[in-house]
Amino acid sequence: MFGSTVLEVAIGMTFCYGFVGLLVTTLQEALASALRLRARSLLSGVKAMLNDYAFTGLARALYAHLLVNPRDDGSATDPHTLATKPSYIAPQHFAIALVDILQTAPGDFAQLGRDIDALPDPQLRAVLQSLYQRADGELAAFQRCAAQWFDQTMERVSGAYKRRAVAISMAISLLIAVLFNIDSVQLFKALWQHPALAAQIAAAPASLDADALATLYRLPVGWDAFPPRLDRALAGHAAGWLLTAASSLFGAPFWFDLLQRLVNMRGTGDKPRGA
Numbered sequence: 018m019f020g021s022t023v024l025e026v027a028i029g030m031t032f033c034y035g036f037v038g039l040l041v042t043t044l045q046e047a048l049a050s051a052l053r054l055r056a057r058s059l060l061s062g063v064k065a066m067l068n069d070y071a072f073t074g075l076a077r078a079l080y081a082h083l084l085v086n087p088r089d090d091g092s093a094t095d096p097h098t099l100a101t102k103p104s105y106i107a108p109q110h111f112a113i114a115l116v117d118i119l120q121t122a123p124g125d126f127a128q129l130g131r132d133i134d135a136l137p138d139p140q141l142r143a144v145l146q147s148l149y150q151r152a153d154g155e156l157a158a159f160q161r162c163a164a165q166w167f168d169q170t171m172e173r174v175s176g177a178y179k180r181r182a183v184a185i186s187m188a189i190s191l192l193i194a195v196l197f198n199i200d201s202v203q204l205f206k207a208l209w210q211h212p213a214l215a216a217q218i219a220a221a222p223a224s225l226d227a228d229a230l231a232t233l234y235r236l237p238v239g240w241d242a243f244p245p246r247l248d249r250a251l252a253g254h255a256a257g258w259l260l261t262a263a264s265s266l267f268g269a270p271f272w273f274d275l276l277q278r279l280v281n282m283r284g285t286g287d288k289p290r291g292a
Contacts (some may be wrong), residue, residue, distance in 0.1 A: 021283075035272035037199060038268055039273075040188075041190045041265040042055045044189050044193075056103060058178045059106065066167070068140050079118060082114035084110040106171075109164050116156070116159070127157070129149070156195065197238055199238055199259030202237070203257055207236060224232065
């Protein structure tokens with residue numbers, strides 16, 4: 018069993034990391050919503066998928082389709098003139114819209130093949146010809162293949178978006194750590210050297226009242242003078258800021274789940290002798 022001081026310090030650090038993680042998540046979601054990062058990533062993925070980076074061919078026709086972009090009037094000539102950009106496209110809707118755009122004779126599977134053969138882009142033509150051959154003469158099968166193609170492509174787009182989100186999260190958390198001087202090293206020292214403060218922080222998740230908030234204000238967070246002087250102490254602060262920023266990569270749910278486990282562990286206490 019952990020010693021009480023070690024456990025309370027761990028709870029205090031976890032509580033601080035959870036609070037920072039929650040703040041970072043909130044700011045990141047607000048930034049993503051304001052800049053419409055998901056919609057822009059989806060549009061970039063569709064343009065790359067259809068090899069229409071100039072947004073003059075199949076990608077533009079797709080974004081003018083009601084199933085893909087029902088809130089747009091279809092008159093956009095470039096991405097900037099789109100009235101709306103969807104943040105999500107259902108694979109089935111993509112497949113239906115693609116067939117609607119490609120075919121010149123609705124319901125005629127043989128004509129669809131000729132329409133694909135007439136596409137000017139050799140790379141896109143080769144991909145669609147492969148899907149057409151796998152469909153084995155059935156339009157519904159071609160739509161299923163197109164939906165699977167879109168789904169697999171969007172998995173890669175989602176992976177790229179997540180990597181970008183991690184970078185943004187790290188940048189936001191580092192900015193927060195520097196602006197508010199949330200130094201993990203100094204936090205640990207303060208909690209370790211003042212067990213009573215660590216115990217009060219450990220009790221805060223269960224009773225976040227005025228006294229608990231007053232206890233939080235005693236943490237070594239914030240600046241006495243800003244900007245700081247460029248000296249050896251600043252290098253130590255930088256290490257602490259990086260630790261705080263790195264903690265946000267685990268996400269607020271991870272830290273609050275760990276906090277709950279640590280609080281339960283503290284409440285269990287040591288087992289009685291002879292038990």
